[in-house]
Structure formats: structure tokens, C-alpha cells
Amino acid sequence: MKRRHFFSGAATAVAAASVGRAALAALPEIPQHGSADTAVPPAPPTGRPFRPVVTLNGWSLPWRMNAGVKEFHLVAEPVVREFAPGFVAHLWGYNGQSPGPTIEVVEGDRVRIFVTNRLPEHTSVHWHGQRLPNGMDGVSGLNQPAIPAGKTFVYEFTARRPGTFMYHPHADEMTQMAMGLMGLWITHPRLDARGRHPLIATADRDYAFLLNAFAVEAGTRTPRVNEMTDFNIWAWNSRVFPGISPLVARRGERVRVRVGNLTMTNHPIHIHGHEFEVTGTDGGAVPPGARWPEVTTDIAVGQMRQIEFVADEPGDWAVHCHKSHHTMGAMGHDVPTMIGVDHRGLVAKIQKIVPDYMVMGERGMADMGAMEMPLPENTLPMMTGTGPYGPLEMGGMFSVLKVREHLAAGDWRDPGDYVQPPGTQAWEWQGAAADLPPAPAAPAASTAPQAGAATVRKPGPGGTGHAH
Amino acid sequence: MTAPRTAAWGALAAALLLAGCASVSPDGLRSQVQTLADGRSAGVAAPALPSADPAARARADAAIVQWLAGPLAADDAVRIALLRNPGLQARLAALGVADAQRVQALTLPNPTLTLGRFRSGHEREIERTLGLGLIDLVTLPWRTRWQGQQMEQATLDAAQDVVRLAFDTRRAWLRAVAAEQVAATQERMHEAADAGAELARRMARVGNWSRLQQAREQALWADSAAQLARARLDAATEREQLSRLMGLWGPAAHYTLPDRLPNLPVEPEASEGIEARALRERLDVRAARLELDRVADTEGFAGVAPWAGGIGLAYTRNTTTEQDTGHADVKRGWEVELAVPLFDWGGAARSQARGRTLQSAAQLQDVALRARSEARTAWLGYRTAYDLARQQRDAVVPLRRFISEETTLRYNGMLASVWQMLAEARASSQAVANALQAQRDFWLAEADLQRALAGTSGGASSAVASTALPGAAAGRAANPESQGH
Numbered sequence: 035m036k037r038r039h040f041f042s043g044a045a046t047a048v049a050a051a052s053v054g055r056a057a058l059a060a061l062p063e064i065p066q067h068g069s070a071d072t073a074v075p076p077a078p079p080t081g082r083p084f085r086p087v088v089t090l091n092g093w094s095l096p097w098r099m100n101a102g103v104k105e106f107h108l109v110a111e112p113v114v115r116e117f118a119p120g121f122v123a124h125l126w127g128y129n130g131q132s133p134g135p136t137i138e139v140v141e142g143d144r145v146r147i148f149v150t151n152r153l154p155e156h157t158s159v160h161w162h163g164q165r166l167p168n169g170m171d172g173v174s175g176l177n178q179p180a181i182p183a184g185k186t187f188v189y190e191f192t193a194r195r196p197g198t199f200m201y202h203p204h205a206d207e208m209t210q211m212a213m214g215l216m217g218l219w220i221t222h223p224r225l226d227a228r229g230r231h232p233l234i235a236t237a238d239r240d241y242a243f244l245l246n247a248f249a250v251e252a253g254t255r256t257p258r259v260n261e262m263t264d265f266n267i268w269a270w271n272s273r274v275f276p277g278i279s280p281l282v283a284r285r286g287e288r289v290r291v292r293v294g295n296l297t298m299t300n301h302p303i304h305i306h307g308h309e310f311e312v313t314g315t316d317g318g319a320v321p322p323g324a325r326w327p328e329v330t331t332d333i334a335v336g337q338m339r340q341i342e343f344v345a346d347e348p349g350d351w352a353v354h355c356h357k358s359h360h361t362m363g364a365m366g367h368d369v370p371t372m373i374g375v376d377h378r379g380l381v382a383k384i385q386k387i388v389p390d391y392m393v394m395g396e397r398g399m400a401d402m403g404a405m406e407m408p409l410p411e412n413t414l415p416m417m418t419g420t421g422p423y424g425p426l427e428m429g430g431m432f433s434v435l436k437v438r439e440h441l442a443a444g445d446w447r448d449p450g451d452y453v454q455p456p457g458t459q460a461w462e463w464q465g466a467a468a469d470l471p472p473a474p475a476a477p478a479a480s481t482a483p484q485a486g487a488a489t490v491r492k493p494g495p496g497g498t499g500h501a502h
Numbered sequence: 503m504t505a506p507r508t509a510a511w512g513a514l515a516a517a518l519l520l521a522g523c524a525s526v527s528p529d530g531l532r533s534q535v536q537t538l539a540d541g542r543s544a545g546v547a548a549p550a551l552p553s554a555d556p557a558a559r560a561r562a563d564a565a566i567v568q569w570l571a572g573p574l575a576a577d578d579a580v581r582i583a584l585l586r587n588p589g590l591q592a593r594l595a596a597l598g599v600a601d602a603q604r605v606q607a608l609t610l611p612n613p614t615l616t617l618g619r620f621r622s623g624h625e626r627e628i629e630r631t632l633g634l635g636l637i638d639l640v641t642l643p644w645r646t647r648w649q650g651q652q653m654e655q656a657t658l659d660a661a662q663d664v665v666r667l668a669f670d671t672r673r674a675w676l677r678a679v680a681a682e683q684v685a686a687t688q689e690r691m692h693e694a695a696d697a698g699a700e701l702a703r704r705m706a707r708v709g710n711w712s713r714l715q716q717a718r719e720q721a722l723w724a725d726s727a728a729q730l731a732r733a734r735l736d737a738a739t740e741r742e743q744l745s746r747l748m749g750l751w752g753p754a755a756h757y758t759l760p761d762r763l764p765n766l767p768v769e770p771e772a773s774e775g776i777e778a779r780a781l782r783e784r785l786d787v788r789a790a791r792l793e794l795d796r797v798a799d800t801e802g803f804a805g806v807a808p809w810a811g812g813i814g815l816a817y818t819r820n821t822t823t824e825q826d827t828g829h830a831d832v833k834r835g836w837e838v839e840l841a842v843p844l845f846d847w848g849g850a851a852r853s854q855a856r857g858r859t860l861q862s863a864a865q866l867q868d869v870a871l872r873a874r875s876e877a878r879t880a881w882l883g884y885r886t887a888y889d890l891a892r893q894q895r896d897a898v899v900p901l902r903r904f905i906s907e908e909t910t911l912r913y914n915g916m917l918a919s920v921w922q923m924l925a926e927a928r929a930s931s932q933a934v935a936n937a938l939q940a941q942r943d944f945w946l947a948e949a950d951l952q953r954a955l956a957g958t959s960g961g962a963s964s965a966v967a968s969t970a971l972p973g974a975a976a977g978r979a980a981n982p983e984s985q986g987h
Contacts, residue, residue, distance in 0.1 A: 252917045253908065366917040370715075374708040380697050384920070387694045387927045390910050391920075399916065407914040416916055 061148050061186065062100075062107040066130040067093045070116045070272075072279040074446050075138070082140040084222035085236070087292065088446060090243040090281070090433070091273040092218070095135035103144045103190070106137055108159065110203070110215060111152035117269060118277025121414045123248065124256045125214035125272065126153060132272045133244050134217030137201070139193045141224040146190040149181060153210075156180035159189065160204035161219065163316035163338070166191035174205035181205075196223035196234060197318050198292040198338045200244065212249075212259040214272050216296050218242050233319035235342065237290035238443070239283050243270045245333065245355070245431065247297035252364050253410035262298065264367060268360040268430035275361070275432035276419035280448050281353060283345035284441035291353075294338040301360065304330040305343070305435060307351040314340035330356055345437040350421075350452040355431035363429030365416040372396055400427060422451040526605045529554065530598025531657050538661035538785060542957045544672035544949060546580045551664070552591050570750075573760040576675045579748060583671035586749030590667050597660045604649045610638050626823045631837075633816035640813060644803060651796040658789040665785065665957035667747065672949050674744040679759050680942035681737040686761075687935040688733035691928045692726045698924045699723035719921065726928070763941050766895065770888040773881045776955055780877035781870060783956040790869040794862040797855070804848070804855035814839035872959060880947070880954035887940070887947035894937035902926075902933035 067073065073093035075086040080099045087094070097104045113127035128134025139145050151157050158180050160172035170191045174180035181187045199219035203210040220242065223231040230236070246269050249261035257267075270278050283289045293303055294316070311325040316338035333339050354361050372395030384391045390408075394401055402417055409415060419426040426432075438449045463470065527534075532551050543549045553559055562585050569578035584590065618629035638645075702719035705711035745755045781787055816837040823830045909926040912918035953960065 252912055252915060364915070364917065366912065366915075366919070369916050369919045370705065371710045372705075372920075373710070375701065375704045375710060376708075377701070377704075380701055383693060383697045383700075384924065387690055387697070387931075388906070388910055388923055390907075391913075391923070394913075394916065402916055405914075408911055409915040410908060410911045410917070413911075413915055413917075 061150075062098045062105045064107050064109050064129060064150070065096050065135070067135060068130055070131070070277070072446070075136075078138075081143065082224070084138065084140050085240060086138055087136060087218075087220050087240040087242045089136040089218060089271065090241060090279050091271045091277070092131065092133060092243070093135050094138050095129065100146070103146045104139055105146045105148065107148040107150065108134060108217075109150045109152055110157050110159075113214075115214065115272050116277070117267065117272060117274045118414055121274070121277075121412055122255065123214075123250055123267075123272075125248075126210060127214055127272075128217055132214030132216070133246070134201070134215070136218040136220060136242060138220045138222065140222045141193060141196040143193045143221075144190070145193055146188060148186055148188055150186040151181045151183055154183055156182050156205055157203045157210060157215070158187075158205040159201050161189070161191075162200040162202060162336075163197065164191070164199055164219070164221075165194040172204050193221040195318055196221045196231070197314055197316060198242065198294065198340050199316060200294045200296065200338065202296060209259045211246075211296060212257055212261070214246065214248070214257070216244055216246065218244060218292070218294065220292070233313075233321065235288060235290075235313070237342065238287035239281070239289045239345075240292070241281050241290065242292040243294075245270060245293060245295045245297050245301050246272055247299075248272075250364065252413040255412055265297070266364040266367075268297075268355065268362075270431055270433065274363060274414065274430050275428050276426075278433040280434045280436045282436045282438075282441065282446055282449060284443070285346060285348050285437055285439050287345050289343055289345045289435075291341045292338065293333055293341065295333040295335055298335060299357075300332050300334045301431065302330045302332045302356040303339070303341070303353070304356040305341070305351065305353050307347045307349060307435070307437075308343045308345065310341045310343035312339050313342045345435065348437050348439055348452070349454070351435040351437065353433045353435050354428070360431045361417075361428045363414045363416040363418065369395075373398055400425075402427070526602050527598075530594060531601055531653065531660070532594055532597075534657045535594065535597070535661045535664060538658060539664040539668070542661075542665045542783075542785070542953075543584070543668035544576075544580050544665075545952065546577045546668065549581050549584045549668070551594065552585055566754075570754060570757045572758070574675070574757045575760070576672055576764075579675040579744065580668045580671045582748040582750070583667055584664060587667055587671075587747060588749055590663065593660055593663050597656055600656050601653060604653050608642070608646055608649055610642070611635055624825050626825060628821045628823075629818065630820070631816050631818040633814060633837075636813040636815045641803070644799075648796055648800060651792060651799070655789055655792050655796070658785050658792065662785045662789070662958040665953065666960070669949050669953045669957065669960075671744070671747045673946055674740065674747050675759075676763065676942050676945045676949070678737070678740040678744045679763055680938055681733070681740040682759055683762065683938050684935045685730070685733040685737040687931045687938065688726075688730045691931040691935075692723075692730040694924045694928045694931070695719075695723045695726035698921050701920060722925075763938070763945060766888065766891055766941060766944060770885055771881075771951070773885070776877045776881050777874045780873040780955050784873050784954075784958055786869050786958045787866075787873050790862070790866040794859070794866045797858045797862040801852075801855040801859050804851045813841075869959075873954075876954040876959060877951075880951040884944075884947040884951040887944040891937070891940040891944040894933070894940040899930075899933050899937045902930040906930040 070091050072088060072091050074088050075094035078084060078086070081097070081104055095106050095108070097106050099105070108128045110126065110128055111130075113125055113130055113132055114122055115125045115127065115132045116122045125132040137145075137147070147159070149157075149159050156174065158172045158174040158178060161170070169177055170189050171177045172189070178187070199221065200216060201219050202216040223234045225231055247265040248267040248269065249258040249265045250256070250267050251258065267274060273279075281289070281291065290313070291305075291310075293301075295301055306329075309327040309329055310331075311320075311327060312331050313320055313325060319340075331339055331341060375396055377393045377396055381391070381393055392405075392407065394405075399417070402415060405415075414429065417425075417427040417429045419428055419432075436449055436452065438452075441449060532553070536548070536551050539551075540548050550558075550562060553562070566582050566585060569575070569582060613632055613634040616629065616631040616633065618627070618631075620627040620629065699719045699722065702711060702716040706713055706716040741759070745751065750757075814837075816839070818833075818835050818837060820833040821830055822833065906923075906926040906929070909918050909923050913920060913923040950960065
């Protein structure tokens, strides 16, 4: 992960704007970000000091100080976002990326945000979870007129309470969020003289990401904005496995992960190998007495969770949404189950008509993890990614927590695959089957199932889509 | 006395000479028919017609065996039909009969020799009269011309039958080849449905699918089985039709057809000058024009014929012998017989002839009108068929193929089911079948255009009674009467 110079794209962005140069002369410049790689922000050059968060596959928005006010400039505009190598989408975002850059301020900061609208329709920005004057809440029609295409509006308020927040449009909200318009907002706590906060611990590694979902048909590039439930791209920060950066920590470091949910369903986020506590929500810090250990926390729609743990188990640990369909890439929800269907004698017959036909799903879908077959353009295999021991058979909301013994404090780079110490990995039994301890059988049922009828299934729901 | 005698004998000799000239055509006018049909025989240059000569027949049989050995080309099918079609053979034989009848009609009646022996009281009379009906002799040059014209017309009619048979055979060949190909694509479609139905059965067997889901695939299978049966019947029927036109049966009918139709031409023919060409080259127009000439030619004579009909010339030599004296007296003389135009001055006959001329003129106009109209219609059909075939080949089939390939890619990614993939493969095969039919329709339209421009109207000949092909050219429907020229 490399440090990025945030201002490189500014000049071209201004020139390309539909907003006039003169009108923007008094505005802060518009930082642009041109890559989907994680950009670790520098220490704050101005204003109160804080330890910046690392936005997975994202970046933090630079600001300028103007008479004690932190000024940011967000530009809502169409962007091209790479979800993973081989799959890009035409989205709407802020300052060149979806989600937009993370805005980081410190409790008590006076903040002025210029919002320029380069979308084809009006927009607004709602500062989700913030205490602010009613006229700054960003619900178009209710709190303010919408920002017309080509115009710039100014939001100004004081970041009153520390915590993890989001920002997103509140004008044509469904469409604009379905197109990827959203971002993170972190208000860092004001620390006492000893550099501490009574409820908010200092984290060595502070990661943040938004959960977002899209409906992008195979072979297309633009999300279907009118989808309500049947999404197929389950993303973190508009990024899918294997495109999501790993979460890196040195052994013993305190790790904080901030997760916000802007999809239309809940996501049980699960971390392997460690217990964690939910130390905060978008409502603020959770009092220590109200915290309890977890390995999975459900993040409901429109919620944020701040998870903390000490990364004390070295290794490569999976971090993922526990809804198994959310660790899948685009797949056909109407494709019937082929498991157990005898294909003998039919393959050659079908190949006469469709020469490229191959049997799939006869034994399960694991073939999909390893098979390299031509797919429609701009489409990822539904499960992919390879580790040191083979295909991961994962997609979507999946990443890896990489805990290592020796890692420099500021080193956020991917340390590579973990090598387990000898004798600490599952191994294949090499002895005779007879030497295996007996596997106790289940007590005999009163009515023995007939051969071939072993799998009696209850009728499932009639719908075609699965509930995510 | 010498001069008239010489003149009489001279006239007789001239008449006999004339009558002798009207001889039967040795090949029954087949070479004339062949010349007329050349360039109009569905694109086949100088096809041979069945010959009376055994050596030529043997050569033709050998050629037919050779043509039938490989995949049968369209031109060879036409050649075989012209040599073997029994209807055409009957038609040509009838033409030979008509020619003999013409010669018969031009033969002068034999002179009559009347002998008489009469006795009176004292003398015996022996009468010898050589009589000759002059009317046939006098009208011989005209009748020779008219009979010639009539034969020319009969030849034209026969040539039109040759042309029709050639085009019908070409059309039958196109339909037979296309039907076989379509049946092959139906075969593929059925295989796809078959695989889908079998897989569905196995799905239901292990409980992955309900009987309802299986039944849907089963229904597709049943549909495609019926379609395949129809396609096979179609192929057999079209082939049978072709065999019939070629006059083939038994082992000779076990020929193979090529597995594809000729490609579409790069550029379709332009419509410039098609009407002029039809008027210039069509045999039915030519026949109608000839008919008008002939009828007009006879018109002038018609009024004269009734009272000029009885002209006769006789030479008499009577010998009268006195019984007593034995003195013989010889009496010689000429006798001319003429009808007296007392009642029939030929007015009715003239009206009749005039009416006939008018009728023929109107018929010529009708034929010419039809020729122009058929040329335009045929060209329009040809051009539209070309565009449709091009569109099927260049747009629809590639699109269907693309859809099929993309669906396969979606199957690869488990985004689509194997049944969706098979359904697209079926749709793709159907598009190929449609394109084949469009290609066939183009070549049928092309044959219709060529016939409409250079040959004749599309009516089936009465002699070469070929069963009307289904979906035949519009030209045929517009012209139910085949021999009305």
C-alpha cells in the first residue's frame, strides 16, 4: 500500500468541471483519487492531531484550514470503479471514487464542506448520525433545496461528538445509493493531556469500510438501480474479494474495525481466530460495562459498528459476512441444483449442439472455484481467489486479517501468505482406515429411510431469490 | 394445241414439286424446340432433348448415370428431366404427329381419272377424263405458309413446355436440397430438446426438480419431435417431386443431393430493362405475335374461299367408234369448273376472319401485358427475397449465434442453466433453418425471374403434367390458364 499524493488530479478535475473556473476560485481545490488501492493517509498536516483511519481500498479527503475552519470539497460525479481486477462498473461517487473519500475531523472541529454537483441530476448530502443544525442535515425538500446539477452548496457545522459516521445523498436516495454515492466520516475524539479518552481507546490499527451492494448483470457495467432485493455484487467499499485489501496487524496490536451498512439487508460480520467487542455504534461509544465478547456482530441496515480486539494470534484469518451468499460473486439465482444428477451419455450429446459445454454442479459447485472457463465480459467468477493451498471459493464480502509477529508500526503492506509452524496444520490421515477411531453412528431411526430417498426435503419458499 | 398442253403439264409438275417439298421433319421438330429452349432452360446451356436415334439415347443414358453418381447438381437435374420426363416425351411425340399431319394436309389430292364406256345404237363411246381439283393447287403456296406458321407456333408451345419443365425441375431441386438441410437442422434442434428432456428426467428422479418442471422440458421435446417428423416428411416429399420430374424411379432414384444450396450472389440483378427483355424474349409473347400474323394473313383469303372453293380442271378424251364402220372419232377438250357466287359471297367468312384477327390482337395485348407485369412482380419478389435472405444470413443468424455463445458463457459462470443454454442453441438452429429457407426462397424467386424474363408464363403445361409445387411463384397463380396464347 502506497502513500498517495492527493492533489495530483486536482487541476484536470477542475478543468473538466461543468462548474465555472471563476466560481470555484474561492473554493478549496478538489482532490481526486484515481485508484482503487488502499491509500494510507498521512499524519494531519494542519489542525488538531489525530491518528488517521485506513479506509480499505479508499482514501481520506485532504482539507485546508481557513480561519480555524476545516474546509473540504466534495464533488459528486460519475466514476469508473474497479471492483476487482477484471470487473469495473460505472458508478456515481465523490472525487473520482465510490465510495467517496473518508472525511476525518476531530471532536469540536468547525467543518465547512463544499459540495459540488457534477451529476446529471440534483443531489444533497446527509451527514448520517451527526449532531448538527437542522438546515445542515441534507434531506432535500425537508431541510434544504436539492443541489442542482452544476451547482455547489456549502454545509457547515461543528463535529460535536466523536464516532464513526457516514455521508450519503438524501435526494433521489435509492437511485444515487444504488449507483454507489456514499462515504465514511470519522470524528476522532478529543484527547486529554495524557493523550487518552475515557471511552475510546487508542488503536494501533484503525480500519474502516462501508458495506454496499449492487445489481450488476453479468456482461454489463452499470448497476440496475431499481433492484430492491436481488443484488448480486456484495461489496466492501465498492470492492469485492479478491479485490479487497487485507487487514494487517502486528501481533499484540489493538485493532479497530469500523463497519457501516448502506445495503438493503443486514450483514453478520465475522472475524476468525479472535474475539472482539463492539466498542461503539453510530450513536457513540459503548460504555465498557455494556460490551461483551463476540466473534460475529450483525450490522443492520443503516447501522455502524466499531469493533475492537487485540490481534494476538498470528496467521491469516478470514474476515467476512457470514451470509454465505454474500461471499459469492455474481451468480444465477434461477440456476437449478444439479447435485446428484447423472450426466452419463448426455455430455457428448449436448456438446454436439453446444461444443463448449462442460458438466457443472453434478457434484456441487466447488468446480467453479478452480475452473477457468470463459465468462461474459466484465464478469468475475462467482467464487474465486487463490491461497497457498488452493482456491478459496469465495467472492464478495471477504477479506483476510493478517497478524504477524514482526511488522513495523507504520507498515500496512500485505505481508504475504502465512506459513504455519510445523505440526500446526490439518493433515491427511496416512494410516489404514481400520486404524481410525470408530465413528459413532447416529441411533437408528424408527423408520429406516428408503434407498434413494435419504434426502427428504421440506418444501422451500416458492420465490426464486434467496433472502439475503 | 401443243402450247396449252405443255402449260398444263408444266403446272402439274410444279404442283407436284410443291407438294413434294412439304416433307415430314426427320426429328419431329425437336431441334427447333431445342433451339428455342436454349438460353431459357433454367440456366442450363443447350440441354439435349430425347432423341429418336438409338445411339444418342445410349449416350444420354450414360450421361444420366454419370450425373446421378455424385451429388446431383441443379443443372444436371434439369438435363435429366429434359431427357427423361415422360410427359415431355409425349409432348414432343405429339409435335411430330402434328408435323406429319401438316405434311398430310399439304399433300395435293390425287387427280381423278374417269373412264366410261357407253354404247348407243350404232356407236361405242369410250370416255377418259383426267380431272384435277384446282383449288388445292392454287392455294398451295398460302396454305404452305399458314401450315408453316402453325407448326412454328406448335413448336413454340412445345418449347414453352420445355422451359417450364426446366424451371420446375430447378425449383424442385432447390426445394429438395433445402428441405434436406432443414431436416438436418431440425435433427439438431431435436437433439437439444432430447438432451434437455433426458436431463430433466434425471433431475426429477433425484428430486432436484418437480414433475411440473420436468413436464415443461418434456413438452418441448414432444414439440420438437413433431417438428422433426414434419421436416423429414417434407424432405422426402420434395425429393419425390424432383424424382418424378426427372422421370426417375427404382434404384435410379437413390441419388444424393448436395448438402448446401448455392451461395447468394454478391449483388442482385438490377431491374433496368426487364420489361423490354420480357417482351423481346418470352416465347409466349412470340407465339401470340405469330398467331396474330397468321390470322391476319388468312383474313384476306377467307372472303374469297367460299366461291373460289370449287375450281376444277379436267382434260377429257372421248373416243367414239361407229360400230358399223369402225370409224373412230376422237374428241379432246378442257373443262373448267367454277362455283357461281349466287348465295355465298363470303361475307360471313370475312366477318369471322375479322373477328379472329381482333381476338388474336387482343390476346397478344393480353400476353404482352402479362409478360410486363410478371417481369415486374418477379423482379420485386426476387429483390425482396434477396434482401430477406441477406438479412437472415448476415444479421439474424450471427445474432442468434452470439446470443447462444453468450448464454454458454453465462452457463459457464453458473449464471444460466443448461436448459437456457439448450434453448438458445435450439433458437440458433431455428435461425439457421429460417436462413436456409430464405436462401431457398431467393433461388426460387431467381428461377421465377429468369423464367418470367426469358421463358414464359408460369402455367404448368397440360402435356408435361407436373403437379403444382406448393408455394409456387405468384406468376403461376396469376396465370391459371396455361395454353391460352
